[in-house]
Amino acid sequence: MYAAGHDLWHPTFIFKAVSIMEADSDIILCYARTIRIDTSNEVLGLAPNNWDLRGMPATSRITYLVNNISGGDPCYGLVQLDHLKSFFKLGFGFVWGLDQVSLAYFVLQGTIAHIPEPLFYWRVTDNESVEARKDSVPFDYVPSNSQRMLNMSMPELWQQMGEATLQVISRSDLSMPEKLTCKDEVRKCFARRYGVRWNEVVPPELKSEGKNVLLATSAAPNQTPFSTGEKRPPIGVGFLISTLREAGHNVFFIDNYLSPSSFLETDYLKRHRIDFVGIYTNTICFRDSLRMFYLLEELRQRGFWNGKIIAGGPHASVCPETIPPFVDHIVIGEGEYAVRDIVSGKVTERIVHYPSIENLDELPMPAWDYFSELPYNWGGNWLPEAPVFTMNTSRGCPFSCTFCSVCSIWGKHYTYFSAERIVADIEHVVKNFGARGIYFREDNFTLKRDRLIRFCNLLMERNIRIPWVCESRVSNLDRDLVELMARAGAVGFYFGVESGSQRLLDFMKKGINVQQIRNAFLWCHELGIKTAASVIVGVPTETEDDLRMTASLLEEIKPTVTWFNIFVGIPDSELLRYAQKHDYVEFIDDRGLAYMKGHNRSVELFYGSAWDAKVPVTFENGKIASPLVSVVMSVHNGECYLRQAIQSIFCQSFLNYEFIIIDDASTDATPDILLQFKDPRLAIIRNTGNLGLTASLNIGIRAARGKYVARMDADDISVPHRLARQVESLENNPEIAVVGSSYYTMDEHGAVTGIIDVLDRPELIQRELLRQNWFGHGSVMMRKSCFEIVGGYDERFIYAQDYDLFLRLSERYKLANVTEPLYCWRESPHGISARKKAQQDYFAEMARSAASKRRGSPVCNAAKLVPATPIAPLVSVIVPTHNRPDMLATAISSILAQTMQSFEIIVVNDAGTDVRPVLERFGDRENIRHLAHETNRGLAAARNTGINAARGKYIAYLDDDDTYYPNHLETLVGYLESNDCRVAYTDANCAIQQKAANGFVTVKKEVVYSRDFDYDAILYVNFIPVLCIIHEKACLSLSGMFDEYLSRHEDWDLWIRMSRHERFAHIKTVTCEYTYRPDGSSMTSSSAPLFFETYKAVCGKYDDFVKEKPLVQARRTATMFNGAFNTFQFIGERLQSYLTNSSVTAEMLADLAPSGASFSQIKSALIWKRAVALNDGTAIPLLEIALVVDRENHPARVALCERYMRAGQYIDALRHIEYLAEVNPQEVFFTATRDTLLQAIRGTLPQGTR
Structure with missing residues (x-):
């Protein structure tokens, strides 16, 4: 037992600790709850550590420890001497936080027990600033070591401690998959909690300065012969992210396939100091890949960015010749190690083709933390609960199907994860992300029979009860194997049936026969497993008899669902080459996709109008x-x-x-x-x-x-x-x-x-x-x-x-x-x-x-030939619109009614309902212009499109649900034209509307914002509604345009940047009106989570501006607290009809997806709302779980404090009220409650220390 010389022990501690440790030989350390005291023995509060790891497996103990430890007080317990000596024999030398590293060692050797009574008094004598460390850093025999530690920043010190923790894991007896899981969790935790960038976590021979790498997918096109509706995490990119992070690089990720982003039209690359941009290419989305390649090259040529471009993915592997020549590197095949070595400077060649990775188990887990908060399709057709996690556990294909290009991408050599690794991955996503189902989305999951049997047995041995589905060839299965898979949790198979004609199966070199198809479906029906049959139609040489045989087979095998796929030739496939040679091809598009003759007739028959799949030209x-x-x-x-x-x-x-x-x-x-x-x-x-x-x-x-x-x-x-x-x-x-x-x-x-x-x-x-x-x-x-x-x-x-x-x-x-x-x-x-x-x-x-x-010439004077070019308007009013044509008409009418008429109206339809019929109501007006986006890009992009087309000296903004009063433009333009100022804003009425029988009615109008410009206040609050402001277009040359990466708060972000260059004038006159609908039908009331996330994002962009402004920092903190509180209140209200569910369902995710709510927020809110209806004894553990899922669920924490206080558990209540007081110090109620609890707790201290 050891502690600093100024700490205190309760006289009963040793007796109680020895009793606990003697009763359980697995306990290596026993510690008590700690009370923090000052130099006068006054109670300052409870130290937060109160966890007990008994009963947990080693992997759970280490991950729980690194995620939950707060301070080193558990080290000051009773420890088994032999284990302490063994730890010091590891020879870590001079490492900051070595006492906490020892805890990591202990939990991998045994377990840690906790005494909930406060029996240790930890005297707080200073803080952890660099100055304070001069008195607290341990001395070393080599004075330079001590000095080096004093000079290190806190993230550097935490990184040193994290590296030692990783070494402890490496030297443990855990299996390789378990080590990978634990290391991934440690890196993620230290990055999130302590700001560690892991730019040194590589072996010395691989060490290099960490780079900032952006990986991006490509957006799906509107027209495509293949469905692009299913949006699941890109697991291949996840492996790239993890590999790069493990090599010490900082990785950013944008999934344009999930949600198209215009990040290249903003300052994203400059703001994040991106060194490399890697574009994941696939043939369907290659148009967007090319668009991004050329935008990146434009940024380089203009001197706005000087990084390197990497192309990878299936299309780059199959068709590297289609990649523009200015792209620096093309990665063919597996990319993890190739991209890592490119970024680390070890590879300089343009074409990089590494051999297959033989042991896939050595790859780190995919970066699930990057994906878990994004609005992917986390459901599953045959899996009852969300989230369903997609996994890829093998690569390569030894078969020779002529319609496929998999072999061109991965090769014929088949590699795979071990059964142990797959199970470790499943345990990881279940524990850390609440996975409720697994979808093995790969062609050959069942190919390696012994691996499959081992996998199924491991699931059952470890009592892992999770449903899963997989894709399989029918030739890989027999009844015993299907039965084993069913017992291990398999609930569905996706089979590549392709055709009911044996002639066509042989022609396509599928390598299966019709009887194998019948058998596989029969076994699944007998065992209650659902089935999907994927069928190809329109194949070259296909006859009516072939189609009839396919229809007959489908009627016989009765799949749960049938997917018809109209054959379209893909680059470098054998069947495409055959079709070209024998004149079956009608058209090959820019991506290399080949449409067969008769394609459109097949689309009408099999797809209908599900999406635009026809030949794109006639x-x-x-x-x-x-x-x-x-x-x-x-x-x-x-x-x-x-x-x-x-x-x-x-x-x-x-x-x-x-x-x-x-x-x-x-x-x-x-x-x-x-x-x-x-x-x-x-x-x-x-x-x-x-x-x-x-x-x-x-x-x-x-x-x-x-x-x-x-x-x-x-x-x-x-x-x-x-x-x-x-x-x-x-x-x-x-x-x-x-x-x-x-x-x-x-x-x-x-x-x-x-x-x-x-x-x-x-x-x-x-x-x-x-x-x-x-x-x-x-x-x-x-x-x-x-x-x-x-x-x-x-x-x-x-x-x-x-x-x-x-x-x-x-x-x-x-x-x-x-x-x-x-x-x-x-x-x-x-x-x-x-x-x-x-x-x-x-x-x-x-x-x-x-x-x-x-x-x-008087005869040919241009002015006489045609009317003179109209004089440029004074004001360009930008009106973005999306699916609100009736409101748009009202907004435009309010602009046309202005007393100052030198304006143009630029309506930007952000891929919504066609608004041209609305505009036609206003006649053939030259001052109304209509622009349209092909895809929905968001408010920021719509406004930028309008600005780029604007001809006016001044820019004004009006959303399609707002209106100007007649004097709006005249008031603002008159002021700007007569004063030395380029930006001005007025006040606006907020029209609060409620739903009535025939739509919405305004029940109240009030001015919410009327504030003279404050250059500090704008850093924590937006007090200028976008419709109130007018500025010269020239201002944007200094500030930049709207940040299209922001889905909300894009106007506030621009005002901040503009205010660093311009003087803002406030005209205290109400000249316009915006609407607010509390029922959730307006943008503001329907997307509280998005507003909260983008508020944090904007604050993060301008942290440097507030470093020396403590008042601004405090206001930001309070606003973030309120944002989190309101977010969970909003989600909780939306979940009222789902409270009979004990877990998150696909319906909940779909309902809340438009609001921007993350899975963890939804899950935490569901637990909280269910808990508050229960008695205190039942509710308390549920509320604690809600906070583990998402610590920002402040309504749950307040409810938990109330219940602890009612139960007389003041120490536990104090732990949570201290957290609330820390994240919102301006809230008097929290500080007052904390003081009250401290007074109550002092009565429990031993005599002489009160």
Whole structure:
């Protein structure tokens, strides 16, 4: 027994501790509850440790210890001397917190017992600041060791202690899976509780400075031949995260497949100092992968980011040639060790292909903590309770199915986790995340028979009762095996039946027979196991007889559910190659997905309208039916780069185009290259003589059938989303005749060398175009009708024909550019520009001269040809909308009723209900513009889209459920125009509405916020409703735009950034009105959890601003407390109808998912709401569990305090009231209750220490 010389013991401690330890030989340490006292023996409170680990297995003891220990007082108990000596023989040397490390050693050798009575008095003499440590750090024989510890920060000290704990685990007798589980928990805990970044937790030979790595998935497209509705955690990415963390790197994760994010359009990479961005690619979502690759490269070229790009995943493995050349690394196959070594600087090659990992057990567990709080599909069709955790326990496939590309990704070599490792993973997710079911989502879970038998037996031996489902080949099973699996918890099988025709099964090289299918389903029916049959239809060579045999087999085997999959060829699959060779393919899209002839008929028969799965373009007589865009290219002897140029068009994410190529009498290999492309959208026109570029383009455009004409040069490259962005721009801006873009420059090898920025706004282009050409010729898309009206290209111009055309177009129409680079222009010695610079200059001057004459002529004056370009409005009002068309009409009406009329209204439909019918009610108004997102991107992105299109000097905001009073714009603009200020805001009425028979009625109006601007207060509270503010658009050049990573509080975040550069003026006049509906139908009242999470996120962004502002810190703390309290009150109210359930169900998750509530919040709130209806004795342990699940459940903690106090358990009540007083020190009730409890507890102290 040991303690510091100034601590005190109760006289009964040794007797009680020895009695407990003598009765149980497994107890290595026994400690008592600790009371903290000051130097005058005054009670300061209870130390929080009160845990007893008896009865727990070793893995549970160590994980519980690291997650719950708070301070070192348990070390001051009675310990078995032999174990203490054994610990010191481990030779840790000079480590901070070695006493607590010893506890980790003890719980792996035996257990720890706790005496609940307060028998130890721990004297608090100082704190743990660097200064205080000078008196408390132990001395070492080597003085430099002591000094080194004094100089370390607290996270560094905690890391040192964590590393020693990891070594204790490594040297223990735990199995390998158990060690992996425990190490993962230690790292996670020390990162969460103590801020440890683990940038040193690697062997010395692998040590390197920890990097910040962002891993991101790609968003699903709207059109796809495969369903993308099921959203489950990406386990492969989870292994990458864990491996990188284990190597000492800091990993960030964004799942765009789950919820698309515009993080690359914000300062996310800069804010988090990201060194590497890894994009997980799959073929279905490859369009979004490409979009992100090019945005990342743009950020690098503009100097906004200087990190490295890594591509990995199935598509990168199968089709590495489709990855843009500027991507730094392409990982083929398994990525854990390859990505780790790339990030650590050990690998510099571009293509990285490591051999298979033979022993998958050595991989750390997937980063479940990254996934557990995200709104994935945590349910299961045949599993009764949520959450259901997805697992992948094997890789590779030894079979030869011709429709599959698994072998191209993983290879034929089959590797797998051991049965022990799988069970350890299951125990981990059950204990730490409350898993209620397991879905083994992998092709060959049942392939290794002995592993499967061992797995089932382990589940039963350890009494692990958890239902699970798996995917399996029917040929892997027999009845005894199915029966064993059923006894071990299997409740469902997903079988790849594919077809009822043995001929087709053999043709696809499936390696099974129809009788095996019958047997597998029969055994499952007999044993009560549910079944799913996956069937492929539309396979090349399929006949009506084959379909009838499949239907007959399905009728016989009676699966619980049948999934029909229309065959679509995937890259590098044998069956796709067969289909191409025998002319079964109708169309191959930009991703390489091949649609068979008759595909649309199969979609109507088997999918209906479940999602957009049809061939994305329509063909008639072997040609595209009605192209929206005609891409026109002229080429003369362009063999060097022609393939790349053509391929860049066939890789466009926008598909409804025709591609017209005019071969201008080439004499090299150009004609042969053109004949190699078989796409039905391609039309080749061959000139009999060399007519030159200008005449050839006129020929091509005369043949064009599209509404828009996109130019393309034969030695350049179009970015994959070029056509999509330009079509969107022209569709949303009917007054624009031409849209180009900024463009990359690249050398003759295709390496990007820079960016050429261009003017983007029409008024600037019109003013400056006569001075120089602001368009890259190949980058433009034009309205064909406008091109024809001005007479097309002037064939007198050998060069600068584009400049002459744009000048003529600008005299009738508006011209614009997209600021994002959408085109790559090759600076090549073989290009025209390098050879003919002098001639180019001559014809450019000729174009300028002709334009000057036209504009100076009284006959051809541009002002007489067309109406003058409207003067730019003073204000651009941004109106984001999503599925509220009726409210939108009211909002727009309030803007149109303004007394100041110099404004434009930019309505941004964030992928909601079509609002064009609403806008049509207001007639053909030039000052109402409509923009639309293809996918729902959130308020921040919608406002940014509006800002990018805005022409006004000032920006104003109005949400679709709010209104302006008539004097709103005049009040604010009048002030800004007459004062030296760029930002001003007024006050707003809050209209509180209640539901009535015919909708909602306003029952009360009040001004909630009316406050002069306070540059400190804005750091902890948003007191400016977004509709109240107007600012100059130029302010955003300093502050940046709305952070699209924030789903709420995006306006407050912008005000904080803007306030660091601008003076805000407050006009104390009510000029507008916003609505609030307490019933939960308004955004504010329906998403309290999201508001709480984003409040914390915004505060975290600006921690540096409040370091020297204790009052601001205190206000933030109080606000966070109230946010957590309100969040759980909100969730509790929504759970009222579910209180008969003892666990979280899929229905609860679906009901609360829109609010942003996490699984742990829902689970904690459910336990709390069920507990408060029970008597104190039953409720107390349940409320303690609710707090273990989520410690921020403050309503549960308050309820628990009340019950402890009623039961006279003042020490336990004090523990919780101290926590509440710590997290909300401004709440007088908590501090007063704490003082009252301390007075009550003092009566229990031994004589002489009261």
